Amino acid sequence: MSEHNTDARTDADDRSTTGDGLRSWTESSGSGTVNIQDLTKVYGEGDDELVAVDGMDLHIEAEEFVTVLGPSGCGKSTVMECIAGYLEPTEGEVLVNGEPVEGPDPSRGVVFQENRLFPWKTINQNVRFGPQMRNAVDEDRIHSLFGQMGLEGFEDAYPHELSGGMQQRAELARLLANDPDIMLMDEPFSGLDAMTKELMQENLLDVWEDDDRTVLFITHDVEEAILLADRVVVMTARPGQVKDVIDVDLDRPRDTDVVTTDRFNELQRRASESIHDEAERAMKQAEGRT
Numbered sequence: 001m002s003e004h005n006t007d008a009r010t011d012a013d014d015r016s017t018t019g020d021g022l023r024s025w026t027e028s029s030g031s032g033t034v035n036i037q038d039l040t041k042v043y044g045e046g047d048d049e050l051v052a053v054d055g056m057d058l059h060i061e062a063e064e065f066v067t068v069l070g071p072s073g074c075g076k077s078t079v080m081e082c083i084a085g086y087l088e089p090t091e092g093e094v095l096v097n098g099e100p101v102e103g104p105d106p107s108r109g110v111v112f113q114e115n116r117l118f119p120w121k122t123i124n125q126n127v128r129f130g131p132q133m134r135n136a137v138d139e140d141r142i143h144s145l146f147g148q149m150g151l152e153g154f155e156d157a158y159p160h161e162l163s164g165g166m167q168q169r170a171e172l173a174r175l176l177a178n179d180p181d182i183m184l185m186d187e188p189f190s191g192l193d194a195m196t197k198e199l200m201q202e203n204l205l206d207v208w209e210d211d212d213r214t215v216l217f218i219t220h221d222v223e224e225a226i227l228l229a230d231r232v233v234v235m236t237a238r239p240g241q242v243k244d245v246i247d248v249d250l251d252r253p254r255d256t257d258v259v260t261t262d263r264f265n266e267l268q269r270r271a272s273e274s275i276h277d278e279a280e281r282a283m284k285q286a287e288g289r290t
């Protein structure tokens, strides 16, 4: 067992559950370590077998903001879905707070590029759906989330009545209503226009700086990866592994102006160089040349 894993088990000792096995509302903050250990995920069988991720190791500290960069098809979403508990690893394991992930849990909230709001429910109904299912609605919290996400006045709107940016704010509010320890974000802003994306990045940084949450954020955008992260993990082309980990030593709190600094540019260059060869390999794979 690795040193990191031992640390994570100590965190797990402090973890409490309610009678029905779900993390209780008040006890859910403060933890959120993730240990990915020798994770391999193979899809299909025989001639259709595809090794998406091969022996990946990564430790994420509680309250850390980690972004993941990698070429298309290198297994980023696969890794995230193993942490979320949507997928089972073929080999290896994912530990959260020292315990193996055995399925989805509200303490691990997921946001995708396309929001998963219920189209037939209002924004208010969507946001309170998770807590309602667990009999854990906190009216003050729901109310303050609407303020924090700039959704006041849109409580009774339906998702299709909102812009793409507003829908992603509602999606974030829906996620935060569950007070997750860990936020798993799979290219959440990639479908947004540049200005909305920048506002959402600032919004997310504010949310993260205010609360004690671990964030794993997948992106193809090198600038976004550095702007948000404590550490940028660069993955290899498929089968995915960790190629490089870049410590982002930029001051916090951060806003989008930081992208004009020399240090930002240095980090951006390093990340771009690191991903360049992998992107080429991924392109050859896609063209069937490897």
Ligand SMILES: Nc1ncnc2c1ncn2[C@@H]1O[C@H](COP(=O)(O)OP(=O)(O)OP(=O)(O)O)[C@@H](O)[C@H]1O
Residues within 6 Å of the ligand: 043, 044, 050, 052, 070, 071, 072, 073, 074, 075, 076, 077, 078, 079, 238
């Ligand atoms: N359910 C599945 N069945 C078979 N192959 C799959 C399945 N899901 C993903 N794959 C394949 O596994 C590989 C990794 O996919 P994954 O979506 O994890 O990559 P990614 O890095 O998130 O890609 P992208 O950046 O394009 O979103 C890809 O080649 C993909 O086609």
